[in-house]
Amino acid sequence: MSFDISLAKRRCDRLIAAHVTAGDGVTVLFGPSGIGKTSVLDMVAGLLAPDEGHVRVHGVTLFDSTTRTSVPPERRRAGYVFQDARLFPHRRVEANLRYGERLAAPAERWIDFDAVVTLLDIGQLLRRWPATLSGGEARRVAIGRALLAAPRFLLLDEPLSFLDAARRDEIARTIEDIRDRLRLPILMVTHDAAEAERLATRIVRMG
Amino acid sequence: MSFDISLAKRRCDRLIAAHVTAGDGVTVLFGPSGIGKTSVLDMVAGLLAPDEGHVRVHGVTLFDSTTRTSVPPERRRAGYVFQDARLFPHRRVEANLRYGERLAAPAERWIDFDAVVTLLDIGQLLRRWPATLSGGEARRVAIGRALLAAPRFLLLDEPLSFLDAARRDEIARTIEDIRDRLRLPILMVTHDAAEAERLATRIVRMG
Amino acid sequence: QRPPLVLAAASMQEALEDAAGAYAARGKARPVLSFAASSALARQIVAGAPADLFVSADEAWMDAVEARRLLAPGSRATLAGNRLVVIAPRATRLGALRRARDIVAALGDGRLAMADPASVPAGRYGRAALQRLGAWPALADRIAAAENVRAALALVERGAAPLGIVYATDAQASRRVRVVGRFPPASHPPIRYPVARIAASRNPEAEGFRCFLLSPAGRAILRRHGFAVP
């Protein structure tokens, strides 16, 4: 079982609940704005504490309210592409990309720096500061940074937003590749039906 | 002529150039990530100084490098929905929405508060602080804030990103309505071909 | 009519508070007393600040004011005198020091606390005495120069310095120190606290308080606080 997630969390006036059990492949979280998709990814990544439930990925328990288990985020090894880019503003693009790479064990890495740069077409941006990037450029760097951290699973929050069709296609192909060749579990949020159609092994509807 | 724009601007290693002459309706700026679409909107809004060129909207000159004209942003009356939401973090959602409305002459307003709240389905968010909004919620509030400032033209930078299909459709319908009924010139960036197809009176390709 | 404003050296604080109280007890308006370093007070007077009386800790600052013709002619008088003593912490095993050179030996590797010999009046008197008595060359770089006499006293009280030079009035007031030596009055310029009325003063009560301070009743109060009175 790639993802075995059952979570509940109160946020203000809203109750966020999600139940995902999925085998290999890409699981797409689908649902209207504000239903709690990002909150679910945050809870799987360990950034938001659920009120109750459990999170298991690849059979490893990352969170369980009954046993009071909660693996800290840095040991969950999630490759999280946030809805906002969250680049480190004090590091150049290259240093942003290298941030997670340097922390990962070399043996665990499954993509190298040059491949990421080529794939995302960000070679000319490496010396730039994040504040000077366009929306799509920042998004691509954020994707690269997550991939280079040698994650064991991916959390993608509308990763293809702000990107043009050609680049969308390129990155979608990479996601397919990761899904099929590396067999990394992927939990992804998208509002684009075509995108969901193309990538999803399974679609989970929220709300 | 709704838009008569001819601009050139150096940014780092890139030369951004745009020439738009468009009649009524929605002009879609289309082009790959990082080509300069946001920069063009910023120059039309008066937030970024072009190196040379001119900006005329509805026959009014907002910028002209030859005559050294540059109308300050607050008198250009652009309804700008930014690529990032840019909500004021120290004001609740309602106060964000009212910000521009209060500054506009009552006679110039063409949509009222309640209509915007209904249209964007943000009634339950009015007392919230921006930091607690989801990506799509923030985007909807940003759209509402721009519409309420009684703008004479709209600048929309991927306004429908982060929104689910139903809401996308709703807002697209509103844009059509503004285009057809109010005849406000609209300059819009999108990467979605279907969206461009549906809304564009004219498509300008950059790059 | 506001009561007169008296600018007085900080070391006179207790004695003058008492004197002001006694003056008020006679049915007069209690003068307002402002205590600070003589240097600061003199500068305020020189700048034209509206004060009535000035009590300085030494002659030099009174001279500086007088040189500018800011004193009411004929109003300058000596209010009190003081003596200079050597002190040690109460628990010291030192016997009485008879000669200035004994200070050098008694210091060990500690420092001699005193008011800044370069600038503060008490320090200048102390240096003059040590010079006259021939101990200065051996002590010059063994001094802990404090901001004022009270700070020098505190250094000895706390055992930070084994010996200190202060006024007899300060030594008398502290239970944590013991007088281990006295300087002969002739070893330094006379320690005098002059008082004078400010020329610009229009307050009729100012002269009354000045006269009270110089009267036998006023002098008795000063004597009670350990000052020498003429």
Place this chain on the structure above:
Amino acid sequence: MLSGEEWAIVRLSLLVGGVAVAAVLPLAFALAWLLARRRFPGRVLLDALIHLPLVVPPVVTGWLLLLAFAPDGPIGAMLDRWLGVSVLFRWTGAAIAAAVMALPLMVRAIRLSIEGVDRRLVDAARTLGASRMRAFATVTLPLAIPGVLAGTVLGFARALGEFGATITFVSNVPGETRTLPIAIYSALQTPGGEAAVLRLAAISVALSLVALVVSEALARRMGRSAHVL
């Protein structure tokens, strides 16, 4: 609990500190904004000038104030001619000294906050119809509130503790310029005054504690996360 005289000193200290901080706040804000957002010739010099009261010992600052506000000094003469007032030996003078000493601390804190305000929010306000001034008042200023609060607390604390400049400038006049620190100094000059020193110092600390608690509460009420998606 407190004696009548202690109460009077506390009231005076609060008056002096409060008036000083309140009066100098707009100036501090304006200077902070200039230093944070404008590039002009002489900027570093202005910056240095503002830091001056921090760098030179307080007694020197007090002396320079005395020279300036003396009846024949540049400011003193003007005050006398136009308003017929003098600040020497008056609480107003103590407030001026406190304000001057607090200024650099306030400017720095406010400047730090202004530099942290996202200019893109100001841009957004402009496109919504706000003039430069209005955008400043409705966006930059409220978002710099943490710095204003921090600066106010620092400045008020400094004002509560200000001693050297005050006593040099306006002396130690009971009821007018004998603020807490000056009363403490007086007690320190008195044999056996240690108990009074500690008592007065404890009062100072209590006052600053109250100021801190109030500012923290305000910060919590006004402080919204300055981050937007």
Place this chain on the structure above:
Amino acid sequence: MLSGEEWAIVRLSLLVGGVAVAAVLPLAFALAWLLARRRFPGRVLLDALIHLPLVVPPVVTGWLLLLAFAPDGPIGAMLDRWLGVSVLFRWTGAAIAAAVMALPLMVRAIRLSIEGVDRRLVDAARTLGASRMRAFATVTLPLAIPGVLAGTVLGFARALGEFGATITFVSNVPGETRTLPIAIYSALQTPGGEAAVLRLAAISVALSLVALVVSEALARRMGRSAHVL
């Protein structure tokens, strides 16, 4: 230009101020982080304690330091027993006084910057494999650099101007504790010393000007806009 004695005083002042600020910076940062990011019982009390040297007059701080570091004081006795050293009348004591006086200014400035650091960036660092400590060192700390610089400048300026606590604590010993402000005070106590006062004050101002220019240059080099899309 400067006399030999003046040079010695300048060197000593730089040593004292530099060592004080450098030594207290890690502590200031730790305290700032605690106050900015943690909620714990006694938080406001800690905050008040840090502000103490600002609120009580410097001479009282100096007096309390003397009580603590005197041979029979709690810290003085320990230093003597374990290390066989004493800071009394030594430049190390002057540095301690300067550090204590600079601490509240540094903590406030750094805290303000830390509070401005977007926690979402720290979250991002954590998901990329950084422990809490590493995220702090690689994200929070560098993004708080403006506050660290501002705090360092404020603290250094305060150290350059510190007078009351230093002279009360470690006296005025040429070559050990006679820093610039103490030399200035001495001159101010002497009738006719005004020229020397102004000369020494000008040197202080020049030093702080250099410190400001350096810090501005550093800020420009290190200061990246703290905003991300």
